[in-house]
Amino acid sequence: MLLAAHGVPLPTGTVVRECDASSLAKVLRQTKLKLPIVVKPVSQGSTIGVTIVRRRTQWKEALALAHRYDPEAMVESYIPGHEAAVSILGTTVEGPTVLPAIEIVAPDGFYDFSAKYQKGKTQYLCPAPFPPKVMRHISELARRTYEALECEGAARVDFRITSRGRPYVLEINTVPGMTETSLLPMAAAQAGIAYDALVERILQSALDRANRFAQVVPKE
The missing domain is CATH 3.30.1490.20 (ATP-grasp fold, A domain)
Structure with a gap:
């Protein structure tokens, strides 16, 4: 793979x-x-x-x-342990911006549909209270996943982390949620990025991508 x-x-x-x-x-x-x-x-x-x-x-x-x-x-x-997510914002000159990790503490340990969208049902810890070594590791893995798949714009990488601090990537979501319980806006807020500014950055990333595409497509 x-x-x-x-x-x-x-x-x-x-x-x-x-x-x-x-x-x-x-x-x-x-x-x-x-x-x-x-x-x-x-x-x-x-x-x-x-x-x-x-x-x-x-x-x-x-x-x-x-x-x-x-x-x-x-x-x-099934990876027993902690659930976490690391969001990433679109590519800049310096590369992707990795936002603070979030630990997800779901009822019964299963982050299902109702746990995701029923307000107050799940506890979100941002920044996640993992040891610094684990935080650095999952941030690097999120960046590596994003770049390996040549993603652009906003994305979110989901993890399971064992009790010994070993992370596993479950998936990358290239269309992360933007609701009041969604993880991307939560992580952005922790990084000092307001919701409106977050939306502007996502839109600007899309415009930049469209402009690059227009430059390489030959005109008829």
Whole structure:
């Protein structure tokens, strides 16, 4: 995988297609995974269609739920520990601006749809109270992920961090939320960037990208 080639640690996993009625035993054998595992649609957001499978009896229902939203389901190891997010703002002359990390403390430890959008249900710690070494590490991994995928504009990299401080990148969201409970505006505010200024920076990044594209496309 591209991110792994850039030294970004990822959970062990595989993709199960809807047309492939793989048994749980087969998936566990091929990937050497052990329960609990995470089953989720390849292309979805807001934790829709995601199940933490802790018992074998949950497998078929979890896979069917993921396939309801995408013909491909990602099956990967569940990383116990802390949940965190690092947001990044568009490329400047100096490179991407990495914003303060946020630790997400969700009820029952599962940051699902209601935990994300029901105000007051989840606790957000910004800046995250991780040791300085961990903070530097996840900031660097977020930047590395952003640059490896050649992202532009605003993005958010989501992490799981073990009790020993080892981070794993779960995904990068290239269209991060901008609601009152969203993480990008929260991190920007911690960095001294007001909401209006944040929107202006995102729009300016898009305009700069459009101008660069216009310069390389030959006129008819």
